[in-house]
Amino acid sequence: DAGVIQSPRHEVTEMGQEVTLRCKPISGHNSLFWYRQTMMRGLELLIYFNNNVPIDDSGMPEDRFSAKMPNASFSTLKIQPSEPRDSAVYFCASSQQGAAGANVLTFGAGSRLTVL
């Protein structure tokens, strides 16, 4: 298995531009998570999906952020319009979550976003 695949690995864009980050979870995993990591705030959960349905989006900073999971093998995180404070590393992670079991996450390599 190739693991969780994220693209792009690096993106540099100008303020106001739209940014789309992509994630392919591990085949067979039923949960998908988007995290953001910065030095100031650490690792923040933005949103997570279970069986393609958003379960908790309370971490999404504001309306400029949106996430979709149209099928079990693909998710996007979109920022429109982007701002310099959105600069961070964005991680996607997936897991096979049981009804009451522990949730062990497999992370992608991350997408490093720089907004100028």
Add this chain to the structure above:
Amino acid sequence: SQQGEEDPQALSIQEGENATMNCSYKTSINNLQWYRQNSGRGLVHLILIRSNEREKHSGRLRVTLDTSKKSSSLLITASRAADTASYFCAAGGGSTLGRLYFGRGTQLTVWP
């Protein structure tokens, strides 16, 4: 909000020494996990301990959990330079099933 907090924030030791990192959490849990992150990479799961367990071992790793104090510790014995990384604890199984609350991490540096 972040529910896990690691201590210390940074730890610097020599190869062969043991490294101990601590974690405190706020939410009720059914498991506590530790992850490792090498510079520029994603997090990698190391070990999971369930709320009804007190201690768990995996190779050179030893994890303890004290649910009465809402704390956990990760011990790496006989450390190696390759253990240099950031280590995060994650509290799981709280009010929102499936959600993991990560701390800010401990940056461990092991000098050869």
